Amino acid sequence: MLHCIAGTCKLTKGEIKYNGKNFISEKxxxxxxxxxxxxxxxxxxxxxxxxxxxxxxxxxxxxxxxxxxxxxxxxxxxxxxxxxxxxxxxxxxxxxxxxxxxxxxxxxxxxxxxxxxxxxxxxxxxxxxxxxxxxxxxxxxxxxxxxxxxxxDEVIFMDKGRILEMGEKNSIFKNPTNPKLRLLLNKIAIK
CATH class of the missing domain: 3.40.50.300 (P-loop containing nucleotide triphosphate hydrolases)
Known part of the structure; x- marks a missing residue:
């Protein structure tokens, strides 16, 4: 994904947007x-x-x-x-x-x-x-x-190539909604 954003690897599908516009990396x-x-x-x-x-x-x-x-x-x-x-x-x-x-x-x-x-x-x-x-x-x-x-400022938590949760840092760290993330951040007890 990082290489796609940087323009060193081409996307096979989807698009990258930056400030609401299609993003094409320039050197x-x-x-x-x-x-x-x-x-x-x-x-x-x-x-x-x-x-x-x-x-x-x-x-x-x-x-x-x-x-x-x-x-x-x-x-x-x-x-x-x-x-x-x-x-x-x-x-x-x-x-x-x-x-x-x-x-x-x-x-x-x-x-x-x-x-x-x-x-x-x-x-x-x-x-x-x-x-x-x-x-x-x-x-x-x-x-x-x-x-x-x-x-x-903003956080995206990913697992196995999928986004678990994303948003403003304080919201994510203080009140995560994804069960895996809640467990990881010790917001729920391990059973």
Missing amino acids: NNISLMMQYPYLFNCSAKENIIMGLKFRQMSLNDIELRFENYAKYFDIGEIINKNGKRLSGGEAAKVAMLRTVIQETEVVILDEPTASMDIESTIKAETLIKDIMDDKKTIIVVTHDLYQAERVA
Whole structure:
């Protein structure tokens, strides 16, 4: 589904709507971070800024944007480290920065903090909230219910490819109607 939204995979049926209109991904309006990101055989910094270079931004603008986003994570120790040699958590930080630095209208993050430690997860969530404050649309896929509750405005709970429940975060977390979701959120006792 994420690949369909991002335009890297074609729909076999149905349609994607964004702001009430048929959504067709354009390379400059959407960015995608997959759970297991591919990092290139170059430094962490080069991995982060590669998309900006591809868009032929000026080196000065690239550096300013890099500094703006790099401050979210303590990446000084890995900035020159080869992307292929990063740990899972380091790779996740680099991939997340590479995605958000594009400053696209829609940002898709698939399990962005799954490999991160607690401190980095908190920083990643701060980054997500800051991007949301800039009125960008962020789609975060997570199995971490607490994370969904912390960062989301709207929530869609899915199971086996089907939507169980969707709506405003507080309504879903405080008063779910789906029995599976009620059980998962400890709204009913296990028998």
